[in-house]
Amino acid sequence: MAATNLKILILHGPNLNLTGFREPDLYGKIPLEDVDEQIQNEAQKLGIEIRILQSNHEGVLIDAIQENRRWASGIVINPGGLTHYSISLRDALVSVRLPVVEVHLSNVHAREEFRRHSVIAPISVGQVVGFGGYGYVMALHSMINLVQEVV
Ligand code: DQA
Secondary structure (H helix, E strand, C coil), X not given: CCCCCCEXXXXXXXXXXXXXXXXXXXXXXXXXXXXXXXXXXHHHHHCCEEEEEECCCHHHHHHHHHHCCCCCCEEEEECHHHHHXXXXXXXXXXXXXXXXXXXXXXXXXXXXXXHHCCCCHHHCCEEEECCCCHHHHHHHHHHHHHHHHHC
């Protein structure tokens, strides 16, 4: 499956830089750099262009969404804790009118009650949860399928 001209912005939110170290039973033992490498390799295989950014700051993520609005064909985002309350992040995603796939390393639906609620989910095409870093690879495939269906 090769998708020409597909450009995906991949965003990791707060604390995801500690993936591999932080609560490994929940988030896995693989460092974020290795997850990113796996995403890069898959993107190359699929023939798509990606940009990856991790930030602990809501505003930096919002800036990246706005700045890439003309470049990107879609956004894959793990908003971390912002998932559960950031109306500003949600507004930014809505504003740029790009398809969004929400990713979570852990199965948020099998955890605390407050993690079951996402303000991002209603404006996303779908969620990939509980598959660790491989969820981003799944999200890339979903995005290709989605964009190709639209064209
Ligand atoms: C997370 C789930 C969130 O609830 C949490 O705040 C995170 C990580 C995940 O990838 O499973 O920081 O987004």
